[in-house]
Amino acid sequence: MHNTKYFEPNRRATWLELFFDLIFVVAIGDVTHILSHTHDGHLDPLQFWQYVLIFIPLWWIWASHTMYANRFDADDRKHRVATLFIMFLLIIISGLIDQRFLASFDVIIVCYAGSKYIVAMMYFVSKYRHKESEALTTAVGWVIVAGTTIGLASILFPAPQRYVVFYLGILFDLIVFIFFLPRRLQGIPAHTEHLIERVGLLTLIMLGESVISLSTGLANISWTVERLVTAATGFVTISSIWWVYFDSFHLLTKQKLATGHSVLYSHFFVFIGLSILASLIRHAILDDIVVSDFRVLSVIGAVCFFIGKQYGYFMERPALRRQLVVNTLIVFVLIGFALLLPRTGYILFGITAAVICYAFLSLRYLNVPPQRHDRPRHSAITGD
Known part of the structure; x- marks a missing residue:
């Protein structure tokens, strides 16, 4: 494994990884756009479930590739070509989101399966490169192949059974990774600094999407004092979330992780929350959604x-x-108190105040010294 970036001093995310994250966020931006459409001020519940159901496979592609790159990225030609091809498949999926989602679900399934099979192939190639990781790469590769094949088999079923089968394939992956593979994954511990940087950079790009949503909300509308105040509140909301998220980041950066699951998988909910936040800001500026639906989105996003x-x-x-x-x-x-307010702009202001309050509450543990209990990376892999 010593020809990978795993042992590189002061390892940082590669330019390709940043490019990959950007493509992912573009796709997520298209997914979030599903929540932008209202009908007589209401958000159809089916829209929200469509948003969640397409968000899940996109995130799982990103998470699967990130898990691989964290341990086995050699940044060579094979890795770059494989990653670029996954990015192209993400772009295709992104183009089929929204109005053509249900009609093109078979194509989305095929693109998802293609991306996952490529990740599995990357693991199998690593097996031949790094003999000491053969047991891990073989096990993970075949788990991905099995889960992806289950998902791909969904095209043989009519709706709604196909959706059930497709997400059973993703569920299979998650269950095996969380409950059956941790011991093997701990044999090659997650590269903490790299993993934290990857999720942090993606979070930062997602916040950038919230700023885009804010500016989009102000485009092609008549500017009033109320709308400008709401937009200012939205920017303070984004800034406060950035503050809350990154102010305590050093507590994880120096913490040695084992599998990395606690950080990687929990960020599914972080990204969902940020995506909904972007939609909330736009709706608050345009005032195009009824307060009850805005409250529901606020609760889901904040939680x-x-x-x-x-x-x-x-x-x-x-x-x-x-x-x-x-x-x-x-x-x-x-x-909860903010949700009692009568208008969407007021609710957004109350949520912002709550986030700022959390920033002050977190000051008590920001200077807690890091704990290190893991063996060095080289000894964890070689067994020394």
């Missing part, structure tokens, strides 16, 4: 973001658990 953000710290830093729970409950209570 997903804070639970997703807190889970990694909760699992990796046990000393912080009590404070994390207390702070999160306080924020949820404050957001």
Whole structure:
């Protein structure tokens, strides 16, 4: 494994990984656009479920590739070509989202399966490159092939059974990775600094999408004082979330992770929360959604973001658990009061105030020293 980037001093995300993240966020932006359409001020529940159902496979492609790159990225030609091809398949999926989602679901399934088979192939290739990782790469590769084949088999079924079969394939992957593969994955511990940087960079790009949503909300409308105040509130919301998310990031950066699951998988909820946040800001500026639907989106977005953000710290830093729970409950209570406000702009302002409050509450544990319990990477792999 010594010809991979795993042992590179001061390892950073590669330019290709940044490109990959950008393509992923473009696809997620198209998914989020599903939540932009309202009918007489209401958001159809089917729209939300469509949003979630297409978000899941896109995220799982990103997570699968990130898990591979974290341990086995050699940044060679084979890796680059394979990654670029996955990115092209993501672009195809992105183009089929929204109005053509149901009609083109077979194509989406095939593109998803193609992306996952490529990731499995990357693992199998690594097996021949790095003999010491053969047991892990073989096991993970075949798990991905099995789960992907289950998902691909869904094209043989009519709707709605095909949707059930497709997501059973993803569920199979998740269950095996979470419950049956941790011991093998711990044999080659996650590269903590790289993994934290990847999720942090993607979070930053997602926040950028929220800014785009804010500017889109102001485009082609008559500017009023109320709309400008709402837009300013939206920007403060984005800035506060950035502050809350990254202010305590150093507590994870120096923490040695084993599988990395606590950070990687919990960010599914972080990204869902940020995506919904972008939609909330746009709706608040345009005032094109009824307050009841805005409240529902606010609850889902806030809960997903804070639970997703807190889970990694909760699992990796046990000393912080009590404070994390207390702070999160306080924020949820404050957001609950904000939801009682009569207008969408007011609710957004209340949510912003709650996030700012959390930033002050978190000051108590920002200077907690990191804990290190893992063996060095080279000894973990070689057995020394």
